[in-house]
Amino acid sequence: MSVAPPTPMLVEPFEQADRQHEAMVFGLWLFLATEILFFGGFFFLYAVARLQDPGGFAVGGHKANLLLGTINTVLLMSSSATLTVAERAIKAEWRRAARVAIVATLILGTAFLAVKGFEYHEDLSEHLFPTVPGFPFTAVGAIRFWSFYWLITLIHAVHLTIGLAFVARLLWLDRLGTLGPRWMVAEVTTLYWHLVDIVWLLLWPLLYLIGR
Amino acid sequence: MKRDDGATMRSDDTGLLAREPGERTYLTEGTTLRSWLLSTDHKRIAILYAVSITMFFFIGGAAATVIRLELFTPKGDLVTADTYNRLFTLHGVIMVWFFLVPSIPATLGNFLLPLMIGAKDVAFPRLNLMSWYLYVIAGCFTLAALLLGGVDTGWTFYTPFSTLYSNSYVLLAAFGIFVVGFSSIATGINFIATVHLLRTKGMTWMRLPLFCWSMYATSLVMVLATPVLAMAMVLICAERLLGLPIFDPRAGGDPLLFQHLFWFYSHPAVYIMILPAMGVVSEIIACEARRRVFGYQFMVYAMLVIAVIGFLVWGHHMFVSGQSPFASMIFSFLSFVIAVPSAIKVFNWTGTLYRGTIRFSAPMLYALGFVGLFTLGGLTGLFLASIPVDVHLSDTYFVVAHFHYIMVGGSVSAFFGGLHFWWPKITGRLYSETFARSAALWLFFGFNFTFFPQFILGYLGMPRRYHEYPPEFQVWNVMSSTGAVVLAVGYLMPLFYLGYSLFYGERAPDNPHQATGLEWTTTSPPPKHNFLVFPVVRTEAYAYHDWDEAPGKADETMQDERA
Amino acid sequence: MAEDRPPDARTIVLKPLLVWAALFGLGAISLGYALVPGAPLKPLLSLAIVLVQASLVLGAFMKLGKASALVRMTALIGVVWLSFLFLMAFADLATR
Numbered sequence: 001m002s003v004a005p006p007t008p009m010l011v012e013p014f015e016q017a018d019r020q021h022e023a024m025v026f027g028l029w030l031f032l033a034t035e036i037l038f039f040g041g042f043f044f045l046y047a048v049a050r051l052q053d054p055g056g057f058a059v060g061g062h063k064a065n066l067l068l069g070t071i072n073t074v075l076l077m078s079s080s081a082t083l084t085v086a087e088r089a090i091k092a093e094w095r096r097a098a099r100v101a102i103v104a105t106l107i108l109g110t111a112f113l114a115v116k117g118f119e120y121h122e123d124l125s126e127h128l129f130p131t132v133p134g135f136p137f138t139a140v141g142a143i144r145f146w147s148f149y150w151l152i153t154l155i156h157a158v159h160l161t162i163g164l165a166f167v168a169r170l171l172w173l174d175r176l177g178t179l180g181p182r183w184m185v186a187e188v189t190t191l192y193w194h195l196v197d198i199v200w201l202l203l204w205p206l207l208y209l210i211g212r
Numbered sequence: 213m214k215r216d217d218g219a220t221m222r223s224d225d226t227g228l229l230a231r232e233p234g235e236r237t238y239l240t241e242g243t244t245l246r247s248w249l250l251s252t253d254h255k256r257i258a259i260l261y262a263v264s265i266t267m268f269f270f271i272g273g274a275a276a277t278v279i280r281l282e283l284f285t286p287k288g289d290l291v292t293a294d295t296y297n298r299l300f301t302l303h304g305v306i307m308v309w310f311f312l313v314p315s316i317p318a319t320l321g322n323f324l325l326p327l328m329i330g331a332k333d334v335a336f337p338r339l340n341l342m343s344w345y346l347y348v349i350a351g352c353f354t355l356a357a358l359l360l361g362g363v364d365t366g367w368t369f370y371t372p373f374s375t376l377y378s379n380s381y382v383l384l385a386a387f388g389i390f391v392v393g394f395s396s397i398a399t400g401i402n403f404i405a406t407v408h409l410l411r412t413k414g415m416t417w418m419r420l421p422l423f424c425w426s427m428y429a430t431s432l433v434m435v436l437a438t439p440v441l442a443m444a445m446v447l448i449c450a451e452r453l454l455g456l457p458i459f460d461p462r463a464g465g466d467p468l469l470f471q472h473l474f475w476f477y478s479h480p481a482v483y484i485m486i487l488p489a490m491g492v493v494s495e496i497i498a499c500e501a502r503r504r505v506f507g508y509q510f511m512v513y514a515m516l517v518i519a520v521i522g523f524l525v526w527g528h529h530m531f532v533s534g535q536s537p538f539a540s541m542i543f544s545f546l547s548f549v550i551a552v553p554s555a556i557k558v559f560n561w562t563g564t565l566y567r568g569t570i571r572f573s574a575p576m577l578y579a580l581g582f583v584g585l586f587t588l589g590g591l592t593g594l595f596l597a598s599i600p601v602d603v604h605l606s607d608t609y610f611v612v613a614h615f616h617y618i619m620v621g622g623s624v625s626a627f628f629g630g631l632h633f634w635w636p637k638i639t640g641r642l643y644s645e646t647f648a649r650s651a652a653l654w655l656f657f658g659f660n661f662t663f664f665p666q667f668i669l670g671y672l673g674m675p676r677r678y679h680e681y682p683p684e685f686q687v688w689n690v691m692s693s694t695g696a697v698v699l700a701v702g703y704l705m706p707l708f709y710l711g712y713s714l715f716y717g718e719r720a721p722d723n724p725h726q727a728t729g730l731e732w733t734t735t736s737p738p739p740k741h742n743f744l745v746f747p748v749v750r751t752e753a754y755a756y757h758d759w760d761e762a763p764g765k766a767d768e769t770m771q772d773e774r775a
Numbered sequence: 776m777a778e779d780r781p782p783d784a785r786t787i788v789l790k791p792l793l794v795w796a797a798l799f800g801l802g803a804i805s806l807g808y809a810l811v812p813g814a815p816l817k818p819l820l821s822l823a824i825v826l827v828q829a830s831l832v833l834g835a836f837m838k839l840g841k842a843s844a845l846v847r848m849t850a851l852i853g854v855v856w857l858s859f860l861f862l863m864a865f866a867d868l869a870t871r
Contacts, residue, residue: 012252013332013410022843023335023409029846030401033853034439040857041443041473045458047861048469048868073802081795084836088787097787130463131455140464147456147463155446194836198829204802205821209809212817408845436856472864523859527867539867 005091009181021184028188032195035159039199042152046206049144056141061211063128063136064149068119069208072112073200079108080197083167087190090183095174102171105193109164116157149207156203159196166192237640237737252337253740255638258323260344265311265319268351271358272306273703275299280662280693288680296679297364298380304367305385309392310351312623313481316488317434318343318399320630321427323638325403327731327738328421330412330747335405343398346391353388357381366677368478369444371459371470375451383452390445393438396484400434403427412730414749418512421729421753422505425512426491429519433480433487437523441477444470468533475526483522485619486586487515489626490557493579496633497561499727500576501568504754507560514553514560521550528597532606540599547597554590558583573725574648578629581656582622589617592667607677610670613663621659628655628706635710636720640737643717647709655702661695728755794835801828 007017014020050057086101127134130146137143166189173179179186238255241247248256279299282290291299322340326333334340357363363385365374374382407420407428420428447470450456457463459470498505505511527535527543561583570576592614596602605611629652636642665688670676674685681689723732734743805824809817833839839850 012337013326013335019409022845023405025842026408026846026849027336027339027401027405029849030404030435031397033849033856034397034401034435036853037436037857037860038439038443040853040860041440041447041476044473044857044860044864045447045469048466048864049464053464070802070806074799077795077798077802080798080832080836081791084791084794085788088791092783092787094787130457143457143463144465147450147458150454151447151450151456151458191837194832198832201798201802201828201832202822202825205805205809205818205825209805209821210818212809436852440860468867469864472860472867476860476864523856524863527863530867534871536867536869536871538870539863542866543863 005183006093006180008184009178021187024184024188025191028191032191035195035199039152039155042148042155043202046148046152049141049148050210053139053141053144056137056139056143057145058141058211059139060137060142060145061207061209063126064208064211065119065122066208066212068115068122069204072115072119073204075108075112075115076197076200079105079112080194082108083190083193086170087183087186090170090179090186093180095180098179099171099174102167102174105167106164106171109160109167112160113157113164116153152203153207156196156199159199163189163193163196235735236739237735238740239640239737241740250341252333252341254322254326254334254337254340255738255742257340257344258319258321258638261314261318261322261347264344264348264351265315268306268310269703271355272303272311273700275303275306277696277700279303280696282679283681283689284693286681286683286686286689291679293679294364295362297366297677298362300677301363301366302358305354305363305389307619308367308481308485309389310347310354312485312619313392313396313434314347314399315485315623315627316492316630317396317403317427317430317484318347320423320492320627320634321403321430321488322399324634324731325406325424325427326410327637327734327742328424328729329407329410329415330730330743330749331406331410332741332743334402335410336402339398340402343395343402346395346398350388350390350392350395353384353391357384357388360384368474369448369470370474371448371451371467372461374448375459383449386445386448386452390442390449393442393445396434397438400431400438403431404435407431412747412749415730416749418509419749419752420512421491422494422508422511422515423488423491425515426487426494429515430484430487432519433484433522437477437480437484440473441481444473444477447473468530468535471530471533472526475529476523479526479529480519480522482615482618483518485623487518489582489586489623490515492626492630492633493561493582494564495727495729496575496579496629497564497583498754498756499633499725500571500573500579501565502571502756503564503568504752504756504759505560506563506566507556508753510556511560514556517553518550521546521553525550525597528602531599531602537599544597544599548594551590551594551597554586558587558590572649574643574645574652575629575633577649577652578625578632578655581652581659582625582629585617585621585625585656585659589614589622592617605670607675608670609666609674609676612676613666613670616663616666621663625655625659628652631706631710633725634731635713636724637731637736637738639714639717640720641713641717642720642724643713644709647705651702651705651709654698654705658695658697658699658702662692662699663695665689665691665695728753790835794831797831798828801831 008020010017010020014023082101082104086098086105089098089101123129124132127136128146129135129150130143137146170179170186170189173182173185238253241253242251248260251257278291279296282288282296288296322334360381362380363378363382364380365378365382369382369386407424411420447458451458451460457465459465459467461467494505494511525543525547527539528547531540592610596605596611596614632643632648669685669688672685674681720736722734722736730747730749733747801824805821808814808820833850839847
């Protein structure tokens, strides 16, 4: 078993592995900072709306599907753990373990999307979309809750889909046999995935636990 | 401008690709279209950007031409009110997001930043190329919106008009802006990582040329402001497309929240446009006055302070919107505060000129024009930052004149100045100094001729965004429209003499201006990997003279002056 | 980056599993408290728990603790700039 991660593949314009590593992690964190501000714009609107009509928000939030939301939280938490295992296994050159962990992550992430789709179906069958006829609420807080619910879960699902594509790419790199030397790619992929997970950890109480 | 022609010209003594036997530059490394479109060389990407922003500049300029023609007479006789709305929206959207924001950073910045810090390339070359493609895709969406019939909301996309009432292609344009935002985020991330991690040996932070500092500060603003705009555009799309009542007052929404999100980006975006200009002008003035930059460290801190405080002043766009008066007072105060670092910069440029051996070359004329116009634009900004005056002047031509002084008089002058200053480095050709100087003067006079009357119009109370006006305003509008013709000539001239220089211009030496800075130590144009031997920096930037020596020829009597 | 000791099953599998268990436990507390009828300060507690969960993910999974000062500053900067938005916009909303 080796002490250090495998010799990394160098990409232009870098000539030293540690510089390239610092640049990739730093660059990705800069991107995550933009993600924080992107979601932050939404959380700002959410905070304003909720403070303006907490009662209506609670009434609206009560109809959110707590069971499916909680299942999704567990799925996403677990996917973060499996992807971390994958990343560390790649660095330790445990190819088989890495592959299993990556596949597990893909399954968990896809399951999240599937549950989400099922939940959307349930919501729509209960007319929980602010513009459809039969929308059960009239309080502005509840209308705003459901607007935000649809908006942010959709945006989050898009982020997760992009994340799935990047994780699937790791599997592809593994097939090419270059995943070992490109462990930095795996590392920054996990960084993105974890941020999407953190956003969901925050959304879970904001969307599912209110009004209980 | 030069790419298409360059690929077909092959000759030993003239033409873009002319070279000494055995000489290899970034221009000669592959001449196919493919070698340009798939290049990750920061210099080639800079050229790709230069060609595209030039195109968008002329599209935006065409809209401005129609606007000025319409305003020649008081009656709305050339275009309808609705068309007029679409014209100024087009002008604003194109000029802000497709010309001004990427102008200096994506062209001069892309080309020069790695050269100036002694690097081979930017930190993420493929991301750099992707940023250009995002720009092009975004441009296509915006152009599609334009060709289908345009957008009538103004570049600000204020709700509820943009979400509930507008019958125009808001979705397409908003999506285009969303995408072009990612293009500038990519550029910003690249530049920040490049400055942090790829400086050559000896290039310490306090030895960085001010242009690099300006790129760093601009990138910070790009990275931290743009995502909020992206969210604002997503929200507009969600409200228009899905009908989700995000800002709809009937469902408890508050249109002012959109304005908060929008200006959280769009005020800092003003600094995205002006900080790079400040960097360019610092380089030109130091070189052409043969002086060390006066108060280098203060210049650096001033830029960083502008970048940070620039995020805290956005509410001055909302004084008359129904924002709380207490918030307005805080925003007003902070807007006055941000004038301080800007004033420090103007003071230090003047300080750099003092006792300099000034050469009135074409880049210098542009740079001096910048200092004057930026000062005027900045000072009128203070009028607008004080609430009682703004209540009178808000949404009048005074505002239009103010921001055109900053963005056109300031940024575009500096962009042209920089383009001339580094033209020999970028293309390896010298342009006609006579033509260039006269173009700089045309631009300066044309600009003032166009926009100074608008200050007076605004003061007299003419509101912006109207296609007709009372006849007593006509004299100023005629003046402005006539000036626009002169300005247009000033813009078109460089296209001709710079284009001419590509084919028939004299070969440029490596350092035609005797300037300091690593970009002048390599060949003109630079080789693919920028330097044949990687440079080591041993002195501060702008070592135009010894610290105990006056600039130009050392003169015993002037030795009391320390820079 | 290069860990000092050789990676083994403990660091590769066990540690992420422990963190996962902690995340799960915290989530369970959050859910349980939210379901207690009439319990006070529910939103505050759930947000505090999210903060702890996020710190766990940031520290253990994203290795912010071992990252360079530059990277840690970058992680912070987004939050600081977001606070500008909240601070100034709420200055308007609270006094309108």
